Amino acid sequence: MKTILGRRSIRKFTGETIPDEDVKKLLEAAMAAPSACNQQPWHFVVVRDKKTHGAIMDIQPYTKMLEKSSVAILVCADPDLQTCPGFWVQDTSAATENLLLAVHAMGYGATWCGIYPNDEKVWQIRELLGLPKQVMPLNVIAIGVPDEEKPPSDRYKEERIHHEKW
Amino acid sequence: MEAIEAIMSRRSIRKYSDKKIPEEIITKLLKAAMNAPSAHNRQPWHFIVVDDRETLNKVPEYHQYSKMLENASHAIVVLGDNEVQTSDFWIHDCSAATENILIAANALGLGAVWLGVHPHETLIEGTKKLFNIPAHVTPLGIISLGYPEETRPPRENYNPERIHRNKW
Numbered sequence: 001m002k003t004i005l006g007r008r009s010i011r012k013f014t015g016e017t018i019p020d021e022d023v024k025k026l027l028e029a030a031m032a033a034p035s036a037c038n039q040q041p042w043h044f045v046v047v048r049d050k051k052t053h054g055a056i057m058d059i060q061p062y063t064k065m066l067e068k069s070s071v072a073i074l075v076c077a078d079p080d081l082q083t084c085p086g087f088w089v090q091d092t093s094a095a096t097e098n099l100l101l102a103v104h105a106m107g108y109g110a111t112w113c114g115i116y117p118n119d120e121k122v123w124q125i126r127e128l129l130g131l132p133k134q135v136m137p138l139n140v141i142a143i144g145v146p147d148e149e150k151p152p153s154d155r156y157k158e159e160r161i162h163h164e165k166w
Numbered sequence: 167m168e169a170i171e172a173i174m175s176r177r178s179i180r181k182y183s184d185k186k187i188p189e190e191i192i193t194k195l196l197k198a199a200m201n202a203p204s205a206h207n208r209q210p211w212h213f214i215v216v217d218d219r220e221t222l223n224k225v226p227e228y229h230q231y232s233k234m235l236e237n238a239s240h241a242i243v244v245l246g247d248n249e250v251q252t253s254d255f256w257i258h259d260c261s262a263a264t265e266n267i268l269i270a271a272n273a274l275g276l277g278a279v280w281l282g283v284h285p286h287e288t289l290i291e292g293t294k295k296l297f298n299i300p301a302h303v304t305p306l307g308i309i310s311l312g313y314p315e316e317t318r319p320p321r322e323n324y325n326p327e328r329i330h331r332n333k334w
């Protein structure tokens with residue numbers, strides 16, 4: 001519960017490297033997400049190359065924090081892997097949330113930067129990374145060793161809870 | 167339960183005991199949900215907490231995969247307000263919130279399963295009708311919750327073929 005309630009978007013990083021074994025743990029967490037009909041339509045592009053980070057920043061200006069990040073993970077889906085069509089966005093979003101929780105649990109920081117459903121950004125990322133034409137990049141997750149501390153946020157709103165009916 | 171353990175051991179649980187989930191635990195689940203990230207921090211979510219047996223039993227009348235609700239302690243309907251978030255980001259946001267509920271439920275010793283509603287028109291319509299949902303709000307899914315009467319071992323879903331380095 002502490003991890004879920006303490007997770008914040010972290011945009012300032014020290015520049016230190018996250019070791020490969022830890023990146024593997026993050027991907028294990030992502031792939032433990034539920035998916036419609038257990039279809040697991042996800043693919044992950046793990047980018048450490050700083051030049052590629054720069055190119056991603058040009059495509060998606062909200063990813064400026066990639067500069068001092070250790071790794072960018074693009075959570076993608078191959079819609080052809082769906083056995084229950086229509087759910088790949090939810091599946092990859094769930095995988096992304098698992099990844100963000102694991103990041104926080106391991107003492108790292110991250111921010112979720114949306115790509116899909118912006119057609120132009122999807123196309124540009126696809127071109128940049130050589131994604132097959134049907135593969136959809138949902139987002140870019142910038143991950144690093146945090147250089148800022150943000151206290152748990154209290155976003156609980158009673159007015160968003162309805163009982164029995166709306 | 168520690169976070170990584172809660173993530174890795176989470177399974178879909180469809181068999182529940184008679185034990186009712188106390189309200190304080192439901193509140194914890196909702197706090198977890200509302201701490202999900204959301205595009206521009208718009209937090210477009212709403213939640214309907216259902217424990218009325220009659221209402222829970224009505225869901226399987228239009229949703230063929232929801233029979234477990236007849237034995238569930240509670241259901242939580244996760245919805246997005248399309249006026250708070252006009253783009254499709256509400257789906258990403260509400261999915262993240264749903265996943266937080268599932269992880270928190272597992273950490274707290276509950277069993278849960280995510281029942282898809284969006285994007286299936288008939289399921290959206292059925293849910294909107296049953297729960298009196300306003301026009302500008304869309305249900306994403308329904309989470310069935312209870313104390314588990316089945317245990318399922320952690321899965322081995324890690325697939326290195328789904329990992330690409332620097333380029334595809």
